[in-house]
Amino acid sequence: MSLKAFHLVFVTAMSSLTFGCALWRFAVGDALFGSLAAAAGVGVIIYGILFLKKLKHVSFL
């Protein structure tokens, strides 16, 4: 598994964490930090797509 594949694992874990935090903050009625965490999650996913496009010629192995 190359650094590209491991970075994809990292991006997945990071987006899970941010969306998890968003759900948690919304559940306790904290809309501000819930929204911020959700926005961060969307940002991480957009970054992931851009990174995959940029490195499409690099092997996953």
Added chain:
Amino acid sequence: MEIPYTIQPRPDTGTYNAKIGMWLFLASEVMLFGGLFSSYILLRVGAPADTWPHGWLNVPLGTINTALLSLSAITTLLAWVACKTKNYGRFKLCHGLTLLLAVTFLGIKAYEYRDKFLHYEVRLTDGRIADGHLEEKSKDFDLAKKTGEVVLHGRIVGSQAELMTHGKAADMKEIKVAAADIKRMQNYGPWHNTYLAIYFVLTGLHALHIIGGILIIGYYWGPGSAMWFTNHELFTNRIEVSGLFWHFVDLVWIFLFPVLYLM
């Protein structure tokens, strides 16, 4: 004698040897951290009610550290991409940024540790507990001789269970306690309770990995970067392998942060 498969992939594994070696090492690391995470879960699940702390750690600082390590994972990847595209200036910039982010992470972690070591739980002779940060210790303070006094910034509670949740900032005040009134005094080091013991073990081991990563990345950013000009492909592979290690360290923190700071 030339060491084979340091650049070209080995036919049976499909990749160069250093990458296989790093993955084997990371597999052992997964077992190490997995065992410690399991210990944390078992200790927490097995703890009697009202004996497991909540809110003892600084969530904003933990969030900042999470952001720092996430950014450092990106800069590590960009450094590897710079090696592949043969852009030396960008490599130096990205690897330098990784180092800066890693050192900042350690600085914040050190501040958090210092905060814990300055936080005291003082059991009073009347059964109450004074809990807070040590502001001042009189020059003649001696717990054994019962002389002098200490000044804490915190709160006084009636039972241990009340300490399990962090008090509100508005409830914190200056407390003067005479040594004669102290039954026992202990700071929030790893010896204080089970929670702090596992907290210091997990984050301390993680911090050691960060220091290891800084040494490796620092070497290839500094003196080791001479290999860029002498054997570029080998250098690129080494940056990838160090990047795998760094990503593992970042991934461990992504699990540590919610488990220790949020849950």
